[in-house]
Amino acid sequence: MLKLSLALTLTACAFLLLPLEKSSDAEPGKQAPQQTAINLTRLYNDTCAKCHGEQGEGGGAGTKTLLTLEKFGSQHDKLFFDAIKKGVPDMGMDAYGPTMNDETIWGLVVHLRELQNKYTEALVAGPKETEGVYTSQRAKFRLETVVEKGKGLAVPWGLDWLPDGKMLITNRPGALRLSQNGEVGPEITGIPATREIGQGGLMDVAVHPNYAKNGWVYLSLTDPSPTDPKAGMTKIVRGKLKIEGLTASWHSEQTIYQSKPETYSPSGAHFGSRIVFDKKGHVFFSHGERGSGEKAQDLTLPNGKIFRVNEDGSIPKDNPFTKDPNQLPAIWSWGHRNPQGLVMDLKGNLWDTEHGPRGGDELNVIQKGANYGWPLIATSINYNDSPLALPWPKEGQNFALPTLRWLPSTGACGLDVVQGSAFPEWKGDLVAGGLAGNGPVFRIRVQNGKVVEEEKLFWRQGRVRDVAVGPDGLVYVALNQPDKIIRLVPVK
Numbered sequence: 001m002l003k004l005s006l007a008l009t010l011t012a013c014a015f016l017l018l019p020l021e022k023s024s025d026a027e028p029g030k031q032a033p034q035q036t037a038i039n040l041t042r043l044y045n046d047t048c049a050k051c052h053g054e055q056g057e058g059g060g061a062g063t064k065t066l067l068t069l070e071k072f073g074s075q076h077d078k079l080f081f082d083a084i085k086k087g088v089p090d091m092g093m094d095a096y097g098p099t100m101n102d103e104t105i106w107g108l109v110v111h112l113r114e115l116q117n118k119y120t121e122a123l124v125a126g127p128k129e130t131e132g133v134y135t136s137q138r139a140k141f142r143l144e145t146v147v148e149k150g151k152g153l154a155v156p157w158g159l160d161w162l163p164d165g166k167m168l169i170t171n172r173p174g175a176l177r178l179s180q181n182g183e184v185g186p187e188i189t190g191i192p193a194t195r196e197i198g199q200g201g202l203m204d205v206a207v208h209p210n211y212a213k214n215g216w217v218y219l220s221l222t223d224p225s226p227t228d229p230k231a232g233m234t235k236i237v238r239g240k241l242k243i244e245g246l247t248a249s250w251h252s253e254q255t256i257y258q259s260k261p262e263t264y265s266p267s268g269a270h271f272g273s274r275i276v277f278d279k280k281g282h283v284f285f286s287h288g289e290r291g292s293g294e295k296a297q298d299l300t301l302p303n304g305k306i307f308r309v310n311e312d313g314s315i316p317k318d319n320p321f322t323k324d325p326n327q328l329p330a331i332w333s334w335g336h337r338n339p340q341g342l343v344m345d346l347k348g349n350l351w352d353t354e355h356g357p358r359g360g361d362e363l364n365v366i367q368k369g370a371n372y373g374w375p376l377i378a379t380s381i382n383y384n385d386s387p388l389a390l391p392w393p394k395e396g397q398n399f400a401l402p403t404l405r406w407l408p409s410t411g412a413c414g415l416d417v418v419q420g421s422a423f424p425e426w427k428g429d430l431v432a433g434g435l436a437g438n439g440p441v442f443r444i445r446v447q448n449g450k451v452v453e454e455e456k457l458f459w460r461q462g463r464v465r466d467v468a469v470g471p472d473g474l475v476y477v478a479l480n481q482p483d484k485i486i487r488l489v490p491v492k
């Protein structure tokens with residue numbers, strides 16, 4: 001959408017401001033360790049506003065407005081950072097490098113992004129819709145309700161399909177159901193118990209690519225701690241279904257991955273939990289850091305990791321951390337916060353989307369053994385408006401950087417790749433959902449590791465929990481508030 005590259009200059013009008021929506025996983029009590037008690041809004045208002053204006057509208061000392069689409073893109077992150085650090089001496093702006101640390105300077109860039117977002121969101125960035133037909137950059141579509149509110153959905157979280165076209169839907173409180181032609185079956189009996197704590201519960205469902213032969217269905221869930229009535233941890237199981245119509249029972253269950261009991265946590269934050277097959281015999285799944293950012297940097301703990309195991313749960317010999325017996329051999333990549341999107345694209349690249357705290361949600365291409373940096377680097381600030389980290393590595397640090405960062409947050413949740421049968425114009429593109437910012441669904445095209453197209457396909461239908469491309473090639477979206485399943489249908 002920023003590709004519109006309109007040099008649109010928007011005047012500052014306080015009455016147009018929308019309240020800033022926080023990422024859904026905002027947990028004010030769970031701050032990453034803080035370096036200072038600096039409040040960035042106050043710092044900006046006291047130090048910068050006399051020239052740039054409290055909303056970034058400019059006007060003082062010959063400054064121009066910062067509230068333009070052109071200056072909102074990530075290509076300006078470093079430019080803004082450098083301008084603040086080194087100043088603009090020939091135009092009368094001091095260098096703040098001598099008086100502010102780098103994290104604070106970056107925090108001010110995030111503050112400016114939040115100010116800019118209020119204008120771009122309110123005025124120009126919405127999808128184009130007329131009489132129910134959405135006109136996106138490459139294809140037209142309309143939205144169709146697949147499963148209506150009230151039909152047995154409660155925070156639908158994950159979707160997948162059986163070869164006969166029946167859809168499996170998880171409900172986060174702990175139900176798995178079958179659905180077809182808008183009808184939803186009763187709760188599938190015999191599935192493992194789960195514990196809905198905060199963002200956790202029954203999460204993803206993934207049908208084995210060879211289901212027709214082996215019958216395996218994989219689930220991710222918050223496994224209740226046997227000793228602590230409040231605690232739980234992400235667990236992956238597989239089982240088989242005995243199906244009659246839309247009624248089914250679960251049997252032959254096997255545990256694919258389970259963490260050690262001492263790692264179980266009562267925190268309601270950050271379970272991750274998407275499951276992906278590579279069709280070469282491996283299964284990947286994501287595990288959030290459970291509200292403990294520092295644990296994402298610890299290879300002896302499951303928090304903040306993406307795992308790879310064989311389809312039966314055994315450890316592949318070529319996993320990156322199998323040498324040191326203290327490290328978890330199932331780890332594939334680390335330094336993640338809350339990866340609630342995971343998909344393998346048509347070229348075999350694995351992608352995740354993950355939540356940042358206030359700003360800094362990420363799309364990452366996942367490489368074997370790589371460290372994605374949380375919480376040592378982040379494009380975000382703390383929920384309480386204080387500086388958090390730098391968005392790029394310092395000397396000696398080796399972190400993989402996001403292909404795309406959402407600043408402010410979109411509450412990244414749900415990710416899939418368009419197969420092309422229904423939307424050939426979008427073949428190979430990623431479709432990504434968001435819980436925050438009015439529930440957008442994005443289409444993202446990446447070429448040679450760079451985002452070449454990014455647009456908001458639609459928004460304002462509900463909070464997006466999952467985006468999944470069906471066997472019919474249509475893009476399905478699981479929504480919450482209201483609990484519904486909708487799909488995008490092409491319009492010629």
Ligand code: HEC
Nearest residue numbers: 047048051061062063064080083084088091092093096108
């Ligand atoms: C004395 C006035 C003044 C103060 C105080 C000031 N600036 Fe500036 N700033 C300017 C001028 C003048 C420019 C260059 C012209 C422009 O970009 O409008 C500039 C440029 C910038 C730019 C680069 C904009 C671009 O388009 O690339 C950023 C970012 C910026 N300032 C941020 C800040 C922040 C953050 C503070 C407070 C820590 C601050 N400025 C304090 C006057 C000021």
Ligand SMILES: [Ca+2]
Nearest residue numbers: 362372373374
């Ligand atoms: Ca990261």
